[in-house]
Amino acid sequence: MRTVVVAGTGKSAFGAFAGRDLRSLAVEAGKKCLANAHMRPEQVEAFYLGNFAGPSFVGQNHLAPFVSTALGMVGIPSTRVEGACASSGSAFFHAVQSVAAGLYDIVMVVGVEKMTSQPTARVTEILAGAGDTTGEVKVGSTFPSLFAMIARRHMYEFGTTREHLAAVSVKNHENGASNPDAQMRKVITLEQALAGKPVADPLTLYDCSLITDGAAAVIVTTQERAAELTDKPVRVLGIAQASDYVALDQKSDITTFPAVRAAAKKAYASAGISPRDVEFAELHDCFTIAEIIAMEDLGLVERGQGGFFSAEGQTRRSGKLPINASGGLKSKGHPVGATGAAQICDVVQQLRCEAGERQLVRHSLGLAQNLGGSGATCVVSVLGR
Amino acid sequence: MRTGTVYTETVVHIAPEAFQKDVPYQVAIISLEDGTRVTARVEGERVQIGDHVAETHQTEGVSFFRKDK
Numbered sequence: 001m002r003t004v005v006v007a008g009t010g011k012s013a014f015g016a017f018a019g020r021d022l023r024s025l026a027v028e029a030g031k032k033c034l035a036n037a038h039m040r041p042e043q044v045e046a047f048y049l050g051n052f053a054g055p056s057f058v059g060q061n062h063l064a065p066f067v068s069t070a071l072g073m074v075g076i077p078s079t080r081v082e083g084a085c086a087s088s089g090s091a092f093f094h095a096v097q098s099v100a101a102g103l104y105d106i107v108m109v110v111g112v113e114k115m116t117s118q119p120t121a122r123v124t125e126i127l128a129g130a131g132d133t134t135g136e137v138k139v140g141s142t143f144p145s146l147f148a149m150i151a152r153r154h155m156y157e158f159g160t161t162r163e164h165l166a167a168v169s170v171k172n173h174e175n176g177a178s179n180p181d182a183q184m185r186k187v188i189t190l191e192q193a194l195a196g197k198p199v200a201d202p203l204t205l206y207d208c209s210l211i212t213d214g215a216a217a218v219i220v221t222t223q224e225r226a227a228e229l230t231d232k233p234v235r236v237l238g239i240a241q242a243s244d245y246v247a248l249d250q251k252s253d254i255t256t257f258p259a260v261r262a263a264a265k266k267a268y269a270s271a272g273i274s275p276r277d278v279e280f281a282e283l284h285d286c287f288t289i290a291e292i293i294a295m296e297d298l299g300l301v302e303r304g305q306g307g308f309f310s311a312e313g314q315t316r317r318s319g320k321l322p323i324n325a326s327g328g329l330k331s332k333g334h335p336v337g338a339t340g341a342a343q344i345c346d347v348v349q350q351l352r353c354e355a356g357e358r359q360l361v362r363h364s365l366g367l368a369q370n371l372g373g374s375g376a377t378c379v380v381s382v383l384g385r
Numbered sequence: 386m387r388t389g390t391v392y393t394e395t396v397v398h399i400a401p402e403a404f405q406k407d408v409p410y411q412v413a414i415i416s417l418e419d420g421t422r423v424t425a426r427v428e429g430e431r432v433q434i435g436d437h438v439a440e441t442h443q444t445e446g447v448s449f450f451r452k453d454k
Contacts, residue, residue, distance in 0.1 A: 125401035136424040139447050140397060140404040141412050148395035149414060156393075156434045198409075201396045249414045249422040254393065 001100040005226035006234040006383070007219045008037025009345040012112075014183045014214035014333035022058050022114035025215040026067040029338075030110050033217035034071075038229050041072035044219070045104040048095050049080045050088025050111035051337035056126045058114050067110060082337075084130035085286060086241075087111060088216065089340025089370025089379035093241045095220050096381075105222050111341035112215035123211055127336070130373040132247035144208055146248050146374045147287040148200035154255045154289060155202070157304065162202055164307030166193035168288040169206045171316050172324050176331020178357045183210055183333030207288040212333035216342035232352045237365075238271030238382040240264075246376045257375035260297035264369075264380045268299075271382040275299035278382075279362040280321070280350060282343040284371035285328040291315075294369050295323065298380070317360060325350065325358050340370035340379060347383050386440040388453060389417040391432050413438070415450060425450050 010032025012025040026049075034041060049064040060066060064078040083090040088111025095107040115123055128137045131146060154160045170193055176182040188206065196204025226233040242262035245251055251258075268274060275298060283298075285291035292306035300321060301309045309315065315323035326332045326346040329339060347366040349355050355363075365384045372378065394413035397404070404410065411427040415438055425440075425448040432438060438450040 120399070121402045121405065124399065125403075128401060134446075138445075139412055139424050139426055140400060140407065140410060141424060142397060142400060144399065145395045145397045145412055148397075149393040149412070152395060152434065153393040198396075198398045200398060203395075247424070249424045254414075 002102060003223045004096045004099045004220050004236045005223050006236065006344065006348050007221045007226045007229050008033050008039065009348050010036050010217045011181060011342060011345050012215040014181060014212050014335065016116040017213045020213060022054055022060060022112055023067060023070055025114060025213060026110050026112040027070050029215035029217040030071040030108065033108070033219055037219040039106070039219060044073050044076065044106050044108045046076055046098060046107045047073055047078040048091035048107065048109045050091035050109065050340060051080055052082060052084055052087045052113060053126050053129065054114070056129070057118060067112070083377040084372035085284065085336045086340055086370045086372030086377040086379055087337040089343070090241055090377060092218060092340055092344055092381065093239055093379050096236050096239050099220050099222060105225055106219065108217065108219050109341055110215060110217045111338035113335035113337040114213050115211050115335060116213050120211070135247050136249060142200065144203055144287065145200035147289055148203045149248065150254050150293070150374070151202055151289040154293065157255055160292065160307035162194060163190065164292065164311045165207055165288040166190050167311040168285065168291050169193045169330060171310065172285060172328040172330040175317065175325050175358060176327025179327045179332060182327045182331045183212055184331045203287060209286045209329035209334035212335040214333055214335035214338050214342070216338045216345050218341050218344050234348045234351045234383050234385060236381060237384045238267035238269070239380070240266035241377070241379045244376050246373060248374050255293065257293060257297050257371065257378060259375055259378035260294060260369065260371065260380065263378045264298045267380040267382050273365070273382065277365055278367045279365045280325060280360050281323055281367040281369065282326060282346050283323055283369045285324055285330055286334060286371065290371060291323060291328065294371070298367070298369060317358060322360050325355065325360055343368040343370055344381060351383060351385050387417055388437065388439045389415040391434050391436045391438060392416045392422060393434060394427065394432060396431070413450070423448055427451070
């Protein structure tokens with residue numbers, strides 16, 4: 001397999017934009033990415049679009065060529081990839097695989113979601129479609145409620161507390177406040193996080209990620225081609241995707257995500273590293289409990305210790321293992337289909353030492369973990385300079 | 386009717402349109418005696434992990450349970 005390199009990244013603004021449609025967001029990210037990689041659209045040989053629910057959110061199907069042609073790419077294979085909130089992580093995985101296998105030399109990934117054109121109740125309903133609509137969803141489970149049930153069980157088995165969850169939220173708000181690209185730039189206190197409006201017990205508004213319009217793009221290529229284009233190449237050292245049951249009640253243990261463990265194991269093996277080599281990570285904090293469990297499943301902390309580790313401040317930018325220095329899905333925003341690609345953009349930004357005020361001291365090896373649904377799809381990427 | 390124990394639970398406060406009339410309502414994953422699990426609604430008294438519950442009825446494929454005293 002050939003070594004794959006990230007040649008460029010680009011993000012649209014993240015937020016609630018009444019006047020912006022899905023395609024304009026995707027095109028903004030794509031154009032920035034092409035400029036960042038010093039490439040013209042004609043050079044791109046294949047295109048993968050990560051998008052979860054464009055047909056439901058905005059009524060548009062056939063999204064991949066709808067976007068790629070608007071970016072000036074006509075004629076190339078253009079494919080939409082859907083894996084719930086891991087849609088563009090999965091699109092990135094497929095792009096990397098295709099370059100590694102020698103099918104193409106230059107591939108572009110765009111992730112996009114336009115969510116705010118629907119009222120919250122309808123957004124909740126559309127997102128629930130990432131669960132099992134023949135069972136848990138019919139009963140009245142929402143995504144927050146599935147993760148609330150995961151949190152309850154994690155608390156019961158390991159002694160994780162509401163304060164632990166709140167510490168994750170406070171830290172991600174702190175990071176987001178110094179990220180000019182974040183949707184929510186607001187520092188909060190532990191007391192505020194604990195007193196949040198209940199969504200699904202024990203989760204409050206402060207435990208839940210945002211509803212966001214946004215897009216993110218990444219161009220991958222070979223090491224040889226990258227050398228001609230950029231003096232800051234970032235290598236994909238290891239990447240893997242894994243799957244699991246969609247319905248939570250089919251899993252034997254809901255306090256762990258087997259797909260995360262499987263993807264991590266493979267990604268670490270191909271990168272030739274162990275979890276303790278990871279210097280920083282962007283993790284899928286769709287809910288605070290998800291960040292805690294991700295750390296455990298990735299082997300970054302012992303099983304059951306994620307909450308305690310967070311409450312000690314070890315995941316802050318000044319801590320032993322900075323997690324979500326971008327502000328995470330909680331503050332940066334979570335345009336679901338764009339999140340996986342946005343995480344890659346954020347890891348690359350740190351590796352290139354371009355994160356400004358949020359720049360981490362140790363920044364030579366970073367990890368991104370993108371989760372779909374309540375764990376049925378997971379992509380783990382290990383990137384390095 | 387089936388009986389089991391509560392594996393995990395939550396009380397939903399923000400719901401999709403179709404369930405807003407029921408808010409707040411309790412959803413739980415029940416470990417049934419045959420070893421399988423089912424996601425169900427819990428009516429009446431709130432339940433916690435480990436509580437024994439019994440099914441009261443099914444409506445349109447949704448199971449409803451109550452605390453079993």
